Amino acid sequence: MFKTFILLASLTALFAVIGYALGGPTGATVALVMAAGMNLFAWWGSDGMVLRMHNAQPVTAAEAPQLYRMTQDLAERAGIPMPALYIIHEDQPNAFATGRSPERGAVAVNTGLLDLMTQEEVAGVVAHELAHIKNRDTLIMAITATLAGAIGFLAQFGMMLGRGRENRPNPIAMILMMILAPLAAMLVQMAISRAREFEADAEGARICGDASWLANGLAKLERGKIGHVNQTAEANPASAHMFIINPLSGLRMDRLFATHPPTEERIARLMAMGGPRRPAPANPASPWSTPAQRNPWG
Template identity: 45%
Template sequence: MNRIKTALLLTCLTLLLVAMGNAIGGQSGMILALFIAGVTNFLSYWHSDRIILKMYKAREVSATEYPALYGMIYRLAQNADMPMPKVYIIPSASPNAFATGRNPQNAAVTATEGIMQLLSEEELEGVMAHELAHVQNRDTLIATIAATFAGAIAVLGNMLQWSALFGSSSNNDDEEGDGLLGGLAMAFIAPLAATLIQMAVSRSREYQADTTGARICGKPQALASALRKLQLGVQAVPMKEAPPTTSHLFIVNPLAGTAALRLFSTHPPMEERISRLEAMASGQDA
């Protein structure tokens, strides 16, 4: 269901982009905006992992330095039939983790010092399985596609605003006035709708990673317990240095201490994530 939901959301972004292109008066503006957004996100897709790891001062570690963590990720990668990813540690007391990389062959799994102190071995295993699930499910690619369409729609929105304002200077009748208002309404509403859809895609992928990760480690209850602890841990020690633009990468929002509307959240409600995992655990026990 999560995969179907993601496909439907991406379809909505596509239709919204087409509608914006038609509103401008043809396909040329749509193609230009899509090209600009595509180039930007293509570069991000290939280089964002190194940029993000450097941003958080993440340090690659070996099996000698962190044998328990390294061995755990190795076993999980074997369970998922994936290559062994690189392992990084972030020097932060805030408990969190994320994965990055464009595919399983170029992946990195990152944990903060805080998460290793907070969670038990089984709970940490559930978190690492969740992160490997993001890599296995190609969530970096999906997020890039969603960002490409949302970015193109934002560019088209700006173009439509200028087009509507420019057109109004030489036409003052009621029909042109209605067209101006309609164009301006779409110029503001469409980018907002695209952002909401992009956030919904992110939330859907989190649900999918929870499910896949629980299957990889075979311990959905441990992952549920980890999420419960992480929610409280991040509220107590938020990662204040984390830019909002990267919050979707983490297993829990690193800025969870701040209030946000659910529609604009990159993560699903924690209680719903935990409930789904506990339902999986109950199914295993039955």
């Protein structure tokens, strides 16, 4: 959390430096006000915005009884309230979590994931998302994405913050700022996202009780996304870091600036944790105490 605080502070500082370089003290002040506004917006509205962006549909215990019971049981293990549960009708297997606090948490799961995985693997993925909510990663990542996007906006439209016609920055420096500032923000965003994925994997394994469930789920997700382009994610790449694996196709420069660590490394770390860390639930109705089934959410 200390590292994350430093990284977020560096994004805010970068925002102020760009403002000062483009508009002097006035520009720095405007940039800091913008940063504060972006932070407030991310705090209050980012969860609903990203759910609407991906056409997530809320589901109840009556509509998805097994998935709901599974999530409820895992949330109890994690020591957090039951999050709101959403289904995204998308063939690419994936999932993400959002919400500014555990009390406002939400988990969204693609139908492609539910069609592909066993109940144990779904449990591992859901546990990973609950770990993000428990660690408040969802708020951190939303603020980071908002600030990173705002830095790019500020760099591109920095001429509006000019100090006057006779004292504007060197045009070459302006061009360099337009290129390097968004790149620096992207690198900080990547550092935050990649670090939190490893933490969520480890905590998710502890929540579900068996690291192999999540490891096997990650392997299936990586294979399953081949040939399935998530058009909504491609149109909104700023939300890519919220998913459990990168939803982008890699047709542009997505691999160069990946917000997720390599899936192979994540799987290796999980398998190094060993076997089950806690006994299986005693409740015979628990979804993962029954034989593995396909599409366990209905």
